Amino acid sequence: MNWKTDLKLADLEPATRIEATCKRCGMSHYQTQAALMARPVLAQTYLDEVERALRCTNRFCRGPVRIALVHDGKTEGFVGGMA
Amino acid sequence: MRRPTQIERLYLDFDGFFASVEQQARPRLRGRPVGVVPFEGAEHTCVIACSREAKLRGVRNVMSIADARHLCPDIVLVAQSPDLYRRAHNALISEITAVIPVDAVKSIDEMTCTVAADDRDAPQALGNRIKARIADTIGPYITCSIGFAANRQLAKMACKAGKPNGNMVWRPEDMPGPLLTLALADIPGIGDSMERRLIDAGITSMAALLATQPKQLRALWGNVTGERLWYALHGYDVQAPPSGRGMYGHGRVLPPGHRSPEQAQVASRLLLTKAARRMRREGWNAGQLRLWLDLSSAGAWSRSRWLPAVHDDQAVLAGLDHLWREALPALPRGVRIMRVGVTLFDLTRASARQLDMLVNDEVARRRWEKATEAVDALNSKYGRTLVSVGPWTPPPGGYAGGKISYTRIPSAEDFW
Numbered sequence: 001m002n003w004k005t006d007l008k009l010a011d012l013e014p015a016t017r018i019e020a021t022c023k024r025c026g027m028s029h030y031q032t033q034a035a036l037m038a039r040p041v042l043a044q045t046y047l048d049e050v051e052r053a054l055r056c057t058n059r060f061c062r063g064p065v066r067i068a069l070v071h072d073g074k075t076e077g078f079v080g081g082m083a
Numbered sequence: 084m085r086r087p088t089q090i091e092r093l094y095l096d097f098d099g100f101f102a103s104v105e106q107q108a109r110p111r112l113r114g115r116p117v118g119v120v121p122f123e124g125a126e127h128t129c130v131i132a133c134s135r136e137a138k139l140r141g142v143r144n145v146m147s148i149a150d151a152r153h154l155c156p157d158i159v160l161v162a163q164s165p166d167l168y169r170r171a172h173n174a175l176i177s178e179i180t181a182v183i184p185v186d187a188v189k190s191i192d193e194m195t196c197t198v199a200a201d202d203r204d205a206p207q208a209l210g211n212r213i214k215a216r217i218a219d220t221i222g223p224y225i226t227c228s229i230g231f232a233a234n235r236q237l238a239k240m241a242c243k244a245g246k247p248n249g250n251m252v253w254r255p256e257d258m259p260g261p262l263l264t265l266a267l268a269d270i271p272g273i274g275d276s277m278e279r280r281l282i283d284a285g286i287t288s289m290a291a292l293l294a295t296q297p298k299q300l301r302a303l304w305g306n307v308t309g310e311r312l313w314y315a316l317h318g319y320d321v322q323a324p325p326s327g328r329g330m331y332g333h334g335r336v337l338p339p340g341h342r343s344p345e346q347a348q349v350a351s352r353l354l355l356t357k358a359a360r361r362m363r364r365e366g367w368n369a370g371q372l373r374l375w376l377d378l379s380s381a382g383a384w385s386r387s388r389w390l391p392a393v394h395d396d397q398a399v400l401a402g403l404d405h406l407w408r409e410a411l412p413a414l415p416r417g418v419r420i421m422r423v424g425v426t427l428f429d430l431t432r433a434s435a436r437q438l439d440m441l442v443n444d445e446v447a448r449r450r451w452e453k454a455t456e457a458v459d460a461l462n463s464k465y466g467r468t469l470v471s472v473g474p475w476t477p478p479p480g481g482y483a484g485g486k487i488s489y490t491r492i493p494s495a496e497d498f499w
Contacts, residue, residue, distance in 0.1 A: 001219070003174075021495065029466055074186075074194075075188045076186045076187040076189060078271070078326060081194040081314060
């Protein structure tokens with residue numbers, strides 16, 4: 001059990017970027033939720049199923065990938081040292 | 084301003100993040116004193132992070148390697164792995180989000196959340212759920228300290244007071260009791276110079292600071308931060324205002340064998356290309372470019388150059404070439420450049436480019452922007468820098484452009 005088994009692809013915002021890193025060659029690529037939802041087989045899946053469905057985009061590798069959500073929009077600085 | 088009567092905020096800070104991620108990822112390091120250093124074989128720099136075992140032996144973060152070795156001769160030094168820390172950060176945020184929504188990520192190892200009404204009576208149980216989730220899904224070697232209080236600032240201080248592996252609750256009705264045991268320097272936002280200023284004003288203890296008036300702290304700080312801090316320490320619902328993006332830049336300490344001006348120029352091209360990529364991804368144009376050079380004992384050199392609100396590689400690199408043409412004759416003969424940095428600033432939205440009537444560059448710009456888009460698409464498709472404008476020579480040590488700072492957690496693209 002982990003966050004990927006708890007969360008459905010459809011629950012994410014369409015602009016959410018999903019990073020897929022190849023477990024074999026280390027190459028990373030990005031997909032948006034909207035692009036993945038356009039694949040009918042993924043529309044009702046949980047993220048662990050999405051992870052299993054994706055493959056490395058390097059055509060000489062095609063290895064399994066590890067997915068991660070990109071949380072860029074949540075970063076906030078300290079202002080005058082205040083949290 | 085509202086003064087909460089219940090716990091409303093949670094602040095979470097991972098304990099010795101870089102070192103504990105190394106221990107989680109590499110079993111041979113578990114239970115041993117570990118120091119993370121900037122690069123392999125580094126001897127004349129400092130330990131940027133250390134494990135709990137090393138801290139128990141007196142080693143501290145940002146301690147010289149020589150001092151760390153003196154205190155702890157069997158310390159295991161490992162080169163930093165920014166990509167590993169970045170991936171751990173993403174996984175940890177996702178796991179924490181499965182327990183409670185994260186309001187803001189304050190740095191690679193700190194985040195803050197709003198405590199839901201149902202959890203306000205028993206916040207420690209929420210803290211235990213988060214810790215159990217991390218231990219079950221990520222691993223037991225990455226631990227965190229959690230602080231609960233009426234606002235973010237107090238929650239952060241509670242979190243620090245409970246370190247390591249704490250679960251500290253500062254209820255509004257118990258305040259200011261827990262604060263009175265702390266020194267002025269324990270307050271985030273009070274550094275050495277501010278502490279001296281407070282002491283000069285006769286404020287030498289936490290009790291004396293709490294007895295001041297908001298406007299008095301505003302005057303001492305010289306800006307609104309002092310007043311905000313007063314309200315935060317007194318339990319009001321106040322926090323740092325959102326800050327906007329002001330610049331994109333990268334800096335790099337050059338390895339000893341790569342400190343000639345020509346080598347620094349090559350490194351600066353790569354750093355600028357990476358900064359421009361980030362700027363494009365987030366939809367900005369730059370109106371100015373700065374090049375700065377740390378010449379060690381010979382001082383420093385820096386100069387800025389105006390740019391016609393651009394984001395394509397050709398335009399920013401042409402600006403950099405101009406700056407280097409100014410720099411090279413101005414540098415002392417035989418100078419060694421310790422550190423080089425580039426900054427793109429004076430940002431405007433790329434979707435609303437203001438044309439300059441003295442620079443008729445719109446047609447050329449659009450062509451270069453299309454070319455840059457194509458370059459970015461190819462690099463994105465192949466997951467590495469396959470195409471670049473001009474030479475692409477990564478400096479020794481790797482991770483150029485992948486530096487982790489407080490407000491920036493690099494993405495995989497930053498390592499390409």
